[in-house]
Structures are given as C-alpha cells and as structure tokens.
Amino acid sequence: MSMIFEITLVAVVVAVACALPGVFLVLRGTTMVSDAITHTVLLGIVLAFFITQDLNSPLLMIGATLVGVATVWAIEALQQTKLLSNDAAIGIIFPLFFSIAIILITRYAGNVHLDVDAVLMGELAFSPFRRLMFLGMDLGPRALWTMLIILFINCLFIFLFYKELKITTFDAGFAAALGFSPVLVHYGLMTIVSLTAVGAYDSVGSILVVGFMVGPPLAAYLMTNKLHVMIALTVLMALVNSVIGVQLAFMLDTTIAGMIAVVTGVTTLTVFVFSPKKGLIKAFLNRRKEQKKMDQRLKTIEQAGR
Amino acid sequence: MKWVRGLVGVLSLSLMAACGNEQADDVSEDNPLNVVATTSMIADLMEIVGGENVTVSGLMGPGVDPHDYQPSTSDVNTMTEADLIAYNGLMLEERFVEVFEQMDQRGVPSVIMADALNETELLDPEEGEEDLEYDPHIWFSVSHWEAVTSHVADVLSEMDPDNEGYYQDNADTYLSELDELRTYIEERIEEVPEQSRYLVTAHDAFQYFGEEFDFEVIGLQGLNTQTEAGTGDISNLADFLVDNEINAVFVESSVSPRNIEALIEAARSRGHDVENAGELYSDALGSAEEDADTYLKMYRSNIDTIVDGLAN
Numbered sequence: 243m244s245m246i247f248e249i250t251l252v253a254v255v256v257a258v259a260c261a262l263p264g265v266f267l268v269l270r271g272t273t274m275v276s277d278a279i280t281h282t283v284l285l286g287i288v289l290a291f292f293i294t295q296d297l298n299s300p301l302l303m304i305g306a307t308l309v310g311v312a313t314v315w316a317i318e319a320l321q322q323t324k325l326l327s328n329d330a331a332i333g334i335i336f337p338l339f340f341s342i343a344i345i346l347i348t349r350y351a352g353n354v355h356l357d358v359d360a361v362l363m364g365e366l367a368f369s370p371f372r373r374l375m376f377l378g379m380d381l382g383p384r385a386l387w388t389m390l391i392i393l394f395i396n397c398l399f400i401f402l403f404y405k406e407l408k409i410t411t412f413d414a415g416f417a418a419a420l421g422f423s424p425v426l427v428h429y430g431l432m433t434i435v436s437l438t439a440v441g442a443y444d445s446v447g448s449i450l451v452v453g454f455m456v457g458p459p460l461a462a463y464l465m466t467n468k469l470h471v472m473i474a475l476t477v478l479m480a481l482v483n484s485v486i487g488v489q490l491a492f493m494l495d496t497t498i499a500g501m502i503a504v505v506t507g508v509t510t511l512t513v514f515v516f517s518p519k520k521g522l523i524k525a526f527l528n529r530r531k532e533q534k535k536m537d538q539r540l541k542t543i544e545q546a547g548r
Numbered sequence: 549m550k551w552v553r554g555l556v557g558v559l560s561l562s563l564m565a566a567c568g569n570e571q572a573d574d575v576s577e578d579n580p581l582n583v584v585a586t587t588s589m590i591a592d593l594m595e596i597v598g599g600e601n602v603t604v605s606g607l608m609g610p611g612v613d614p615h616d617y618q619p620s621t622s623d624v625n626t627m628t629e630a631d632l633i634a635y636n637g638l639m640l641e642e643r644f645v646e647v648f649e650q651m652d653q654r655g656v657p658s659v660i661m662a663d664a665l666n667e668t669e670l671l672d673p674e675e676g677e678e679d680l681e682y683d684p685h686i687w688f689s690v691s692h693w694e695a696v697t698s699h700v701a702d703v704l705s706e707m708d709p710d711n712e713g714y715y716q717d718n719a720d721t722y723l724s725e726l727d728e729l730r731t732y733i734e735e736r737i738e739e740v741p742e743q744s745r746y747l748v749t750a751h752d753a754f755q756y757f758g759e760e761f762d763f764e765v766i767g768l769q770g771l772n773t774q775t776e777a778g779t780g781d782i783s784n785l786a787d788f789l790v791d792n793e794i795n796a797v798f799v800e801s802s803v804s805p806r807n808i809e810a811l812i813e814a815a816r817s818r819g820h821d822v823e824n825a826g827e828l829y830s831d832a833l834g835s836a837e838e839d840a841d842t843y844l845k846m847y848r849s850n851i852d853t854i855v856d857g858l859a860n
Contacts, residue, residue, distance in 0.1 A: 245628055367619040371627060371647040373654070380654075492621045500618075 248370040250488045252385050253502060256366075256442050257480035259393035260454035262400060263435045265469075265476050268459040269411045272328050275314055275432070276455040278336035279439040280448040282313040285343035292350070303440065310436030313339055318432055322425065366446045366498045385445035392441045399434050400473070403427060408469055450499045457506035458483065461513040464520045483509055581708065584630040586641050587614060588833035589687045590661060592843045594634050597700045597718050601711055602632075610835045613802040614640055630656055632707065634700070637662035638670070638684035640831075657707070664699030665692055671755050685830070687843065689756035690730045697722055729844055736855045737761055744858050746794045748785070748811075750803040753830035768807050782807065786814035789822055796825035796857035802832050825857025 260276075267273045283306035290305025313335055320331035374384040381387065400407065409417040410424035417424045435455075442451045462475035487502030494501070515522045581602045585591035591606035598604065605626045608617045627633075633648050635641050637660040641648070652658045662670075662684070669692065670682040686692045701719035705712035737745070745763045747754055752767030768785060789797070789811075797812065799805040808824065815822040828850045834840030840849045 245624055249624070365619060365643065367621065367624050368627070368644065368647050370624070372650055375653075495620050495622045497618045497620055 245370050246488065246492055248383055248386070249366060249498060250485055252369045252383055252389065252445060253366060253484035253488050253498070254481055255386060255389045255393055256446050256450075257454050257458070257484040257502075258477050259389050259396055259438055260442050260451060261458040261476045261480040262393075262396045262473070263431060263438055264455035264459040265462070265473055266407060266411055266431055267435065267455060268463055269469075270328075272317075272332070273456045273460075274329065274332050274452075275317060275435060276439055277452045278317065278332050279310045279313055279436055280443055280451050281336055282339035282343070283307075283310055283440055283443065285309045285339045285346075288343045288346045292346075303444070306443075307437055307440045309339065310440050311433050314432035314436050315429060318425075318428060366450075366502075369445055388441050389445055392438050396434055396438060399430065403430065407431065446502075447499050450503055453503045453506045454480065457510045461510045464513050464517040466519065479509060479513075581704075582629050582631045583634055584626055584632070585634040586644070587636060587831065588612075588841075589843050589846075590634050590636060592833065592841075593693075593697060593700060593722075596722050597697060597715055598704055599714065599718050601708065601714065602704075605630075608832060610833055610841065611801050612832050614831055615642070627651075632656070632703075633658045635660060636684055636686070638682050638686070640684035657703075659700060659703040661696045661699070662686060664695040669695075671759065683752070683755050685753045685756055687756075688754055689760045690726055690733070690847075691760065692756060693843070694723055694726050697726065725844060729847055732848065733761060733851050736851050737763075739855050740858045744794070746792060746858075747854060748789070748794060748797040749828060749830070750798075750800045750805070750808050751830070753800065754828075768811060769803070782810055782814050785811055786818060786820075789815045790818050790820045793820075795821065796823050798825055798828045798853065798857065800830040801827050801834060802830060823857070826853040828853055 264273070264276070267275060286305035286307070286309030287302050289309070290299070290302045293305075294301050316335045316339075317331045320326050320334065321328055326334070369383045369385040372384045374381045374387050406417070406422060406427045409420070410427045414424040417427075439451050439455070442454065446454075458476045458479035459472070461479045462472045465475055466472050483506045484502050487505040488498055490505065491498040491501035513521065518524060580600065581598065583594045583598060583602045583604045585594050585604055585606050587608050588606055588610055591604050594602060595604045607619065607623050607626070608614055630651070633651060633656060635645070635648055635658060637645070639645070648658050662682075665686060667682075670686070686696070697719050701715045704715045708715075747758060747763050747765045749765070749767050751769040752765075754763075754765045754767070757763060758765030766785065766788070768781060788794075797808055799808045805824070812822050812824060829840055829846045833842065833846045834849070838849070840846045
C-alpha cells in the first residue's frame with residue numbers, strides 16, 4: 243500500500259468513527275462536548291503521569307480516556323439538574339478540569355516535557371510510519387487498527403441501542419414514561435464519545451476531532467429529517483471530506499489534518515447554503531413564497547371587504 | 549435523491565485519484581544516501597560530514613520551534629525515501645521519536661545526536677529536581693557538538709565503509725573549524741566584564757553554553773517552550789535583574805517575545821531600565837538572508853548579539 247492510500251484510509255476510518263457518535267451530539271445540541279474532551283484529557287495524562295512517573299506508559303492513554311469520561315459525566319450530571327443550560331455546563335467543567343491540569347503541571351512538573359502532544363501523537367501525516375507489528379508481520383498503520391476497533395464499538399452501540407437512542411434524543415420525557423432511563427443511554431453515548439475522542443486525538447490531533455464530530459452530522463442534519471438517512475449521509479460526508487482533504491493536502495503540500503478541517507468547513511457551509519431541504523437559499527425562497535401567499539390573502543380580504 | 553448519487557460520484561472519483569497516485573517512485577539510487585534530519589542544526593552537520601555522498605532533507609525549517617513543527621505532505625515523501633534519520637533525542641522531537649524508533653526496527657536506521665554523550669555530560673533540568681529529563685539543547689556546548697560530529701562520522705562510516713576516510717576527513721576539517729569557533733567565543737566573551745555575564749532569555753535553551761563558557765544563564769520559561777511562565781517567574785526575574793544590575797535581555801527567534809517584553813515592563817516598573825538586546829537563535833538556525841543558516845554562523849551571530857548587548 244502506498245503512503246497516500248494508507249493516510250487516506252486512516253483519515254476515512256477516523257472520520258467515520260467520529261462522525262457516528264457526532265450525529266447524536268448534534269441532535270442533542272451538545273457538540274462542544276467533543277471540544278471539552280480534547281482539552282480535559284490533559285488532566286488525565288497529568289494524573290496518570292504522577293502515578294507512573296513515565297511519559298511512555300500506556301497508563302497515560304487510559305488516564306486520558308477516564309478523565310474524558312469523567313468530563314462528559316460531570317457535564318451530564320450538571321445538565322440533569324436542569325438548573326443550567328447545556329453550553330453553560332460545558333463552560334464550567336471544561337475550563338475547571340483543564341486549568342487544574344495546567345496548575346498541576348506548573349506546580350509539580352515544570353521541568354517535565356508534559357503536555358498532550360508528548361503522549362497523544364496526533365499526527366495524521368506520520369501515521370503510516372507507526373505500524374502495528376505482530377509476530378514479525380506488518381499489519382499496517384497502528385492508528386488504523388485502533389480506530390477500526392473504536393469504529394466497531396461505535397457501530398455496535400448504535401446498532402444495539404438504535405431505538406433507545408432515537409427516543410431519548412427526540413423525546414426524553416416519553417422515553418422515561420416508557421420505562422427506560424434516558425440517563426443510562428446518555429451516559430453510554432457520552433462514554434463512547436470520550437473513547438472516540440481520545441483515540442482520534444492520538445491519530446489526527448485535537449482540532450480535527452471536533453471537526454470530524456460536528457461537521458458531517460451537521461451537514462447531514464441540514465439535508466434530511468430522518469435519523470437513519472442522517473446517519474448514512476453523515477458517513478458519506480465524512481468519507482468525502484477526508485478523501486478530498488488528503489488529496490488536496492498532497493497537491494498543495496501542506497498539513498493534512500488542517501486541510502481536512504478546511505474541506506469539512508467548506509462542505510458543511512455549502513450544504514448550509516444550498517441544501518434542498520433546510521438550506522439558507524431554500525429558507526429564503528420559502529419566506530418569499532409565504533409573503534406572496536400572505537399578500538394574496540390580504541388582497542382577497544380587501545376585495546371581499548368592498 | 550439525485551444529490552446523493554452526485555456525492556457518490558465525487559467520492560469514487562477522488563478514491564480513484566487516491567489510487568492513481570499510488571505508484572510513488574522509489575527509484576532512488578543506492579548513492580547518495582538520503583538523510584532526513586529533524587532540526588536545521590542537525591541538517592547542517594549531516595551535510596558537512598556527509599558531503600557529496602549524502603542528500604540531506606531537513607524537516608524543521610529556519611525559525612521553527614520543534615514543539616510547533618507540523619509535518620507537511622512533502623515531509624511524508626521525504627520520510628518514505630529516507631535511508632538514515634538524524635535526530636537530536638532527549639525528547640526534543642517528543643512525539644516523533646516513536647516514529648523514528650519504529651522505522652529503525654524496520655530497517656531505516658537512526659543516528660541520535662545525544663548518543664554521542666554519556667549521562668554525566670548532560671545537564672539536569674534544574675538543581676533540586678529529580679532526574680526526569682535531561683536538557684536537550686546539547687548543540688550549545690561546542691565540545692558536545694564536537695563529540696556529536698565524530699559520532700556522526702562514525703555512524704556514516706559504518707553504513708558506508710568504502711567512504712570511511714572521506715567522512716572522517718570531513719569531520720576532522722569541521723572539528724578544527726569548531727575549535728576556531730571556540731576561540732572566537734572565548735575572545736569575544738572577554739569583552740564582557742565578569743560581573744555582568746548574565747544571559748537572560750525567553751526559555752532555558754542556553755544552559756550548556758553557560759556551563760561551558762562560565763555564564764549565568766536564566767530562562768524565563770522552562771526547557772519546554774509550551775510551559776507558561778507564571779506571574780511569579782516574571783516578578784522574581786525582574787527582582788533578579790534589579791539586584792544584579794542586568795541591563796540587557798534577549799529574545800529568541802523561535803519563541804514569542806511576549807514574555808520577555810513583560811519582563812522588561814516589570815523591571816521598568818521597579819525603576820530599572822532593561823533593554824531588549826536582540827534576537828538569539830535557540831532551537832533553529834536562521835535563514836540565509838540573516839546570515840545564520842549554518843551552525844558556525846548561527847553561533848557567531850548569537851555571541852555577537854550577546855556580547856554587544858552586555859558589553860555596553
């Protein structure tokens with residue numbers, strides 16, 4: 243396999259793995275949870291480092307995932323009180339966890355090369371050079387395997403809990419009335435969001451994680467009202483963005499993750515403007531139509547009045 | 549759903565394009581040796597010792613802080629064609645070291661600059677700290693860089709035994725130039741009165757320089773350019789400037805001057821005038837226009853800036 247092909251493959255798998263849970267983040271209006279996670283993982287890394295005293299320990303990755311889960315759970319718990327809006331809950335937890343990590347580093351580990359980059363590689367361009375070897379066999383880029391496993395877990399979760407996810411997302415009250423807990427499904431979802439974010443962070447870097455989780459589902463959301471169609475479109479958008487992004491990056495000789503993020507932004511905005519269902523142009527035309535209808539009606543009333 | 553079909557079309561086209569590019573040319577001849585170097589200092593050294601037998605590609609360009617380095621796609625191609633990877637070690641290339649180690653296992657060897665030195669020659673980050681990490685800025689000790697030069701010559705000779713004499717000759721010539729550099733540094737430093745030999749910079753890059761040439765070196769940030777300088781750090785250092793009557797501080801080409809400017813302001817508020825005495829090259833060489841595109845030129849430029857700043 244060539245370099246470009248392998249990089250494209252990794253990008254596609256990461257994009258799809260991120261986009262799937264992203265669908266539900268978009269529908270629930272908690273997209274910025276992904277941004278929060280990519281920052282608070284630092285706290286997990288710092289805490290795990292204090293235990294292991296070793297920057298190369300796999301425990302650091304585990305710590306990162308656990309704090310990612312703690313982040314989403316804490317945000318979730320705050321939201322459940324109904325005293326705060328979604329974004330406010332994120333706004334409290336994310337800076338809190340992140341700044342604790344920063345303070346711990348400056349206070350106790352000022353001279354250690356301790357930051358997220360040192361543990362989570364986050365470089366798509368070099369993913370073909372980090373390979374998984376098993377019994378002397380070269381099985382391909384390691385990131386590909388990590389993300390394939392995460393993709394599988396995400397698919398399985400959505401497949402098994404499709405109905406539950408659907409009901410709790412669109413009508414949490416009704417779900418509770420039916421007797422199953424929206425909270426449990428929600429925590430499950432948030433846990434796979436955290437796992438996906440940390441895994442993807444290690445293969446593509448932090449900004450792209452947010453882009454991958456939010457961009458494609460948002461574009462898909464603007465094109466359809468049906469959940470299963472939205473999921474299919476999300477996967478398609480994720481594919482298109484990463485394939486075009488990698489190609490453009492090689493053409494223009496620039497950073498790959500950055501290029502995919504740009505392509506994601508462009509395609510999402512394009513859909514936002516041109517979507518045949520809910521796009522900006524469509525909305526404008528609809529408004530014009532309504533106005534005309536209204537004028538017509540007013541005219542009829544006037545005429546009738548005479 | 550016509551547009552879905554359109555999207556599928558776009559996708560398959562781009563996939564085809566992806567496959568079309570697949571025949572990457574690895575028609576590289578056995579000679580010259582393709583060397584990939586991380587920092588510009590290392591690229592410079594590899595070119596000097598390897599001479600016409602090597603083609604050196606540097607990953608991090610002039611003025612790039614190794615921490616902020618983002619590989620571009622051409623770097624991926626460069627890496628694919630590499631026969632030898634030259635890097636600093638001691639966590640300077642942090643997240644990329646794993647990649648280099650893996651490539652080493654798969655038959656693309658590495659030459660690590662820090663391997664030329666033994667642990668006792670390396671500096672700890674700071675006194676009183678545990679030995680978690682060594683200071684990676686080894687190139688600022690001329691004698692360390694001499695050891696590194698010989699190490700590089702040995703590794704190249706081992707890989708290409710036919711040209712052993714050539715590499716050793718190149719190294720010997722360069723060692724005498726490094727010797728001249730040392731003499732130059734020592735002579736220029738004489739111009740600075742002993743009580744004002746303080747080098748205050750943006751981050752802790754110059755400790756090896758301080759050790760070798762008897763300078764007191766203070767970096768505002770730690771070894772890592774990502775660590776924030778706390779408000780305490782700035783005000784402590786400002787007090788230090790006042791107490792020791794230090795009138796010149798220095799910025800670095802690959803680090804934002806923001807903190808040093810804050811330091812100058814802090815000293816001014818204490819009624820002590822401090823001057824920003826110029827830019828030093830720390831984690832990367834300069835460009836050819838700045839006449840600091842080799843190690844020798846870079847070091848001379850640094851010494852001139854330091855001495856001119858402190859001698860007044």
